[in-house]
Amino acid sequence: MSTAVAGVSGEERDDLSRAESRTVRKRSQRLLLELLRPRRRQIALTLVVVIIATGLQVAGPALIALGVDRGVPALADGDWLPLALAGAGFLLTSLAGAALIGWFRVLQARIAQAVLFDLRQRVFSQTQRLSMDFHESYTSGRIIARQTSDLDSIRELLDEGIGNLVSGAFYTLFTAIALILVDAPSGLVLACALIPLWFLVRWFQTRSQRLFRQTRVASARLIVQFVETMTGIRAVKAFRKEDRNREKFGGLVEDYRGANAKVFRLFGTFDPGLVLIGNLTVAGALLVGGLRVAAGQLAIGALLAVLLYIRRFFDPLEELAMFYNGYQSASAALEKISGVLEERPTVADPARPVDLRRARGAVRFEGVEFGYRSGGVILPRFDLELPAGQTVALVGSTGAGKSTLAKLLSRFYDPTAGAVRLDGIDLRELHPKDLRRAIVMVTQEAYLFSGTVADNIALGRPDATREDIVRAAKAVGAHAFIEDLPHGYDTDVNKRGGRVSAGQRQLLSFARAFLADPTVLILDEATASLDIPSERAVQEALQTLLADRTAVIIAHRLSTVAIADRVLVMDKGRIVEDGTPEELIGGTGRFASLHQAWRDSLV
Incomplete structure (x- = not known):
């Protein structure tokens, strides 16, 4: 049987779909850049703060290694100063890092709220500006979904997701660098762990992208059904549609529950897989490092720092995966919102309007x-x-x-x-x-x-x-x-x-x-x-x-x-x-x- 429909083959339709998807992504990315561009200085300051804060946090295990390898032997000889300096350095870097992370969260929240304020205003102004044919074809439930659930998805991404991504990415990068500086051979153990980690993350990405879009669609259908029922509540009462509406809404709730259940099962595989790879990497580093300690090639403090760094390397990865969750949801929401903002009124204001102060009425x-x-x-x-x-x-x-x-x-x-x-x-x-x-x-x-x-x-x-x-x-x-x-x-x-x-x-x-x-x-x-x-x-x-x-x-x-x-x-x-x-x-x-x-x- 031919796959051609209306003169367009299935392959051509796929190409059109991919081209349309690229267009939509570019449109939403352009909107995001427009929202962020006026806040370039705030973003730059935020990046500087998070880089310094992350560097201070990552310095902790290296200072511990210094205290164990130099401070403890010196203390045995009656010299407490090296251990005291290592302890004081660890305390100061921890306090300064915590303070800067707090400042980073405040700066990030200010940027997020400014972007959301701008976006909410744009959506509201745009929906008022659009012509009647848009409102007569675009249901009120869908418009409300743009202003509520879609903007909430973007808010969650801006409030937490991007902050976790930036801090987590820098933390992972700096941790890997610090591990190599402390003991380069141990970095090979971590490099080997990156291979199964890449496959796990790639598997998670391909499935989560589809599942998260399903949850967005199911959520939007819920909102549309609820809004239309409440808007037409008099007709619902008049025609005794309560039972039918309840059954329909129950079906939509079940669809939403099923979509979320698939997401939970996905995380039920990803999270344990991440923990397993992390634990196996720590075990491998401990085995290799222990043999090298026994051979006199590695100090005890350095081995301790290596184990801490490897353990910490995997800590942000779950947050980065959660960011991908929020990113998929917010990306779909931003695509819908950018679509509304891209609409142009069919009844446009004149470029050079003619004044008519007092009309006669002909x-x-x-x-x-x-x-x-x-x-x-x-x-x-x-x-x-x-x-x-x-x-x-x-x-x-x-x-x-x-x-x-x-x-x-x-x-x-x-x-x-x-x-x-x-x-x-x-x-x-x-x-x-x-x-x-x-x-x-x-x-x-x-x-x-x-x-x-x-x-x-x-x-x-x-x-x-x-x-x-x-x-x-x-x-x-x-x-x-x-x-x-x-x-x-x-x-x-x-x-x-x-x-x-x-x-x-x-x-x-x-x-x-x-x-x-x-x-x-x-x-x-x-x-x-x-x-x-x-x-x-x-x-x-x-x-x-x-x-x-x-x-x-x-x-x-x-x-x-x-x-x-x-x-x-x-x-x-x-x-x-x-x-x-x-x-x-x-x-x-x-x-x-x-x-x-x-x-x-x-x-």
């Missing part, structure tokens, strides 16, 4: 075409003109393109062809601040942030006074229910506005929009959450809200459409009817049928 769609990256064309060639100050209602079946039109007008997306203009200026050329001040969208979701009612209304204009906030609430009919809350405008709305009803959240979003005072206001199913009494109460508020501004209303409830100056009926991305509500109701077209069906539903 909107024009000129030859606009649009299609989402994941699907076909939503809006075929589309032309539309909305005069300043006109209230336009968009009506049509689900999928007709109404919300897409609103997203283009809000510049959540850019058209794939043509242009959307405000007062003759292409939105892609308009200064972002002027765009956000001129055009505001109120959606069905009516999202409220944690904080007070006043804070949420002031989101429309952060510098607003309390009087401005109250005036906006009164204008849309929200003042009465706000006053009935436990602390009025200072009431905390709780997470996502859990303290207020769906209709009240919508009224607060209206007050927020009124306070922002945009030139163009878009209501995308903004009254869908209101019950009939609330909807009737808000109609008058909408008259106030929409006065003297261009407004686009997307609504299935035709009672909301009645306040519009003009109705556009859309179907498959095209306008099939255009006229005043009265003209279309009196006709025989689609809107007349929709209106009659709506009236019948009220009977």
